Amino acid sequence: MTTSADISSRFWNLPQKADEELAREATYIDDIIQKAHIEREILSNLEGIQTVFDGGAGYGRFSILLAKRGLHVTHFDISQVMLDKAKEIARREGVLGNMTFIRGCLENLEQFHNGQFDLVLSFDAPISYTYPNHEAVLSNLIRIASKRLIISVYSRLAWTYQFDPAQKLKYILDENTGDPYARWTLDQAVYKLADYKPDMAAVRAFFKTGLMEPPEETAKAFETGGAPWPVSYAFMPEELAAVMERHGAKNIRLAGPGALTRSIPRETLRNIMLDDKLKAEFLDFCYWYDSQPSCAGLGKDNIVATADVG
């Protein structure tokens, strides 16, 4: 039987995936903002932390950052392509000794004991890829943490692509990028949008289920060689908080990185990004603004959640 894990594994093991992910912050302004937010959130929650688990750690955007600060990080990912890239960067940065690399799937965390890690992380939606097991995965991530949990999952409220399929346009920083979605947006979106109308049935189905399409359709496409595109589940903010609370998380804070930038025009965003001093000040302000509880889930595409555990 095809599972979300099979589909996710094939998608994330495509040879180009690590380089595509590595290029995101050079390609997209909203990725810069989201990663900067997560980085600030992690760095302001490190008191008393020595050991870290990063589930779905990718090429090591956050795991290597923490290893460089002397923490011991278990870098866990379903994709060998991602693990190889992360090891290459960690070696170059001289922090291999602070890291343990494990290939594995979040649905299978039995090898880790209760409270094994001071801090548990999982960003840019690995939990969402585990549908329909996302609640069990969240519960296990909380189980293996002893002090704190910081995660991000797909946000249902942020997915407004049906109304503006070219919403990425204003965030494209490098117009020569080879990134497939950025290329489509730059080369064809304006032309295609002239006659575009949203499909309200698709909007209703998505907001009701949190899924872009029924998972059986993705599985069917996978079986016939069509997919990979992973099954991914988008949470409502209150739903995420309720699931986390049910499994023992306390003092839950939710954010929506990218909420402020939704209302900023493309030219202004580019001017900010091209001025280093202004960019740093702006990213600090975004972190503050997007951390307001009323921005939860209203940013780029992720809800960031921070909680105490244990």
Ligand SMILES: C[S@@+](CC[C@H](N)C(=O)[O-])C[C@H]1O[C@@H](n2cnc3c(N)ncnc32)[C@H](O)[C@@H]1O
């Ligand atoms: C968009 S990348 C994010 C990487 C990193 N967390 C970051 O924020 O830069 C998603 C990562 O999740 C991993 N992943 C997806 N499904 C997973 C699963 N079921 N178990 C473990 N890792 C998974 C992918 O291989 C990929 O490296």
